[in-house]
Amino acid sequence: MVTERIVGMGAGADLVDDGGRIATQDMVLNIGPQHPSTHGVLRLRITLDGERxxxxxxxxxxxxxxxxKLFEVRDYRQIIVLANRHDWLSAFANELGVVLAAERMLGMDVPVRAVWARTLLAELNRVLNHLMFLGSYPIELGAITPIFYAFRERETLQAVMEEISGGRMHYMFNRVGGLKEDLPAGWLGRARRAVTDVRSRLPDLDRLVMGNEIFLARTKGVGIISPExxxxxGVSGPIARASGVDFDLRRDEPYLAYGELPVTVVTRTDGDCLSRFQCLFEQLQVSLDLADACLDRLGSLPPGPINTRLPKVLKVPEGATYAWTENPLGINxxxxxxxxxxxxxRLKLRSASFNNIQVLGELLPGALIADMVAILxxxxxxxxxxxx
Amino acid sequence: MTEPGGELGARLSATSTAEAAYGQVTYDVAPADWVATLTRARDDLGFTFFDWLTAVDHEADGMDVVVHLWCLDRREHLLLRTRLPTAGLSLATATGVFAGASWHERETFEMFGIDFTGHPHLVPLLLPDGFEGHPLRKDFVLAARVAKAWPGAKEPGESDAGHTAPARRASRPPGVPDPAVWGPHPPATGAEPAPAPEPDGRPEVEP
Known part of the structure; x- marks a missing residue:
């Protein structure tokens, strides 16, 4: 059922109901799949009453x-390259879950240097991911400058990630039993310099966004998600923690080397857009600190292997297991x-955004159409x- | 490995059993107890965080529906599983207990063909309009793997062996059934070829 409707100033003013008020009619609006305020091809079908x-x-x-389905016809080496793609901003973290699950079922011990290097790369990946959103979110609210600051920092870290893995997005650096190859000579020093540089320039981004009145007005008290x-x-990650749900797998069920690291879990209580942005920003600083701690440890570890020799045909024993990790955007x-x-x-993928976006159906009703962009x-x- | 469900299992459902593997325990309940068990897990046992719901196809043995819940206070897992017979792929919806089960059940519905009775909006979620079949079922074969050969050597040493090397048994891509039992046959051959047993002992996939 499609009816054409005139929208604009005064449209529908000739429709007056019995009480003398202007009669309104709900309008169905499609946002996306191709629309400037959507990311990629998410489509929202929104029913509007006026602007609400x-x-x-x-x-x-x-x-x-x-x-x-593709996982089921690939062996465990090939799966890693497929599994790092669904969230293209968290490739390293996506790879981790696959190898952790396979290693657990194989009863495989991963060399200690691989464990610490994985932890370090997972945190650098988190910083890269968060910087993207810290830059792109203000764009949606009309501030174009922050993304240039965010991308300058991203490039600094991309350089060290690229040096180690050869990739800028799909690192493909994890292997069952460890990492692809050892860290290049002198890489630890360059990684440390990159982390220090990024940390020293973060206040620029902070001052640019956090003190901006327009930004605050668009985000404060908007799009509140309750802990219930x-x-x-099953909302997770910075979005859940912004609503006061103190849940972070790095602390609550430590994997890799997180059990030996002081993981600060960043939370807020308001559950609005601003809290989510603040959580992201503060997590960035926590991740840089964790990366420094990993660099310290890696520098003091004795030389040793970084991967495990695998049989030509890798068969995982019968059974089932669930391995989850705290990815930048939530639980993966x-x-x-x-x-x-x-x-x-069967390899079921539980991805963070799938659960996080489902909540929009309950979160958006009641909000104004202009706030929809801020919430999204x-x-x-x-x-x-x-x-x- | 299956044994009575222990203390937690008994509190979940009187008839539950538990299976421990790789440091995790999976509790099995009857399909009829599904919603009651989930409600008890959420209300009495504190498993309030809904993580995911999915299914596993065991071919002739039916399908498992698996759900994972998490207790935020005690930091505990709950993997809950129920086995549906192939003849009756239907289960009561969990959307009344966890609102977030909605998309997970829609995905399981389209991928496995499991009917979640009582779901308010059980329509395909990820697949395009008009898509036929249930892709994550084992009898759904990835035909592209057969139709288009892998461009390159599949086995180490294959490329430098040249054409003079003795022909290996043609290696099929994983997940593709034997051409003798699956796929098109020339009409001249008349009768269906006898299904050959799989060399690696995996169950056959019906055409």
Missing amino acids: IVDAEPIVGYMHRGAE MVAAY GYYLVSKGDKTPW GSMFFVVGDIDK
Whole structure:
């Protein structure tokens, strides 16, 4: 049922109901899949009463490429390259879950240097991811400058990530049993300099955004997510912590070397767009500190292997396990069911944005259409992470 | 490895069993107890955080529906599983217990063909309009793996062996059934070829 409607000043003013008020009619508005305020190809079907949203339905799947089916016809070496792609801003963290699950079922001990290097790279990946959103979110609210600052920092860190792995987005540096190869000579020093440089320039970005009155007015008290919504929808990551849900796998179920690191969990209580942005910003600083701690430890470790020699045909024993990691955008997990073959029987991917975006259907109704842009941007998602 | 569910299992459901593997315990309940168990897990046992819901196809043995919950206070996992028979792929919806189950059930519905009765809006989520079949079922074969050969050597040493090397048994891509039992056959051959047993002992996939 499609009806053409005139929208604009005075439109519909000739429709007056019995009480003398102007009669209104709900309007259905499609935001996306191609729209400047959407990220990638997320589509929202919004029902509007005037400027207020009465119903919102996220329509997803435009980027679905059947990752889980593809996992079932690839061996564990090949899966890593598929699994690092759904959230293209957290490639290293995505790879981790796959290798952790396989290593757990194989009963494999990973060399200590690989554990610390993985922790370091996971934190650098987190910084890269957060910088992207710290730069792109203000753009959506009309501030174009912060992204140049964010990208200057991203380039600094990309250089060290690129040097180690050869990749700028899809690092493909994890292997079952360790990492692809050892760290290049002198890399620790260059990585430390990059971390120090980024930290020293963060106040620029901070002052540029956090004190901006327009930014504050657009985000404060807008799009509030309650802790109950967080639990019911399985919202995680900085979005959950901005609503006061004190949950971070790096502390609550430590994997890699996080058990030996002082992980500060950043939380806020308001649950609005501003809190989410503040969580992201503060997490960035925590991650830089964690990266420094990892660099300290890596520098003091004795020389040793960084990976494990694997058999030509790698078969994971029968059974099932669930490995989850605290990815930059939230929980990323893999439920691995093996029947003892060289390919998994089933590898379920639990991605952060899938759960985080589902909550929009409950969050948007009641908000103004202009706030929709602020709310959407503050959900920090990657469309590939929803569509898998 | 399956044994009575222990203390937590008994509090979840009177008939539950537990299976421990790789440091994690999976609790099995009957499909009829599904929603009641989830409600008890959320209300009485503190598993309030809904993580995910999915299914695993075990071919002739039916399908498992698996859910993972987390207790934020005690930092505890709960992996809950139920087995549906192939004849009745239907389960009561969990959306009344966890609102977030909605998308997960829609995804499981389109990928496995499991009907979640009582779901308010059970329509495909990720697949395009008009897509036929349930891609994550084991009898859904990735035909592209057969139709288009992998451009390059599949096995080490294959490329430098040249054409003179003795022909290896053609290696099929993983997940693709034997051409003798699956795929198009020339019409002249008449009768269907006898299904050959899989060399690696995996169950056959029906055409």
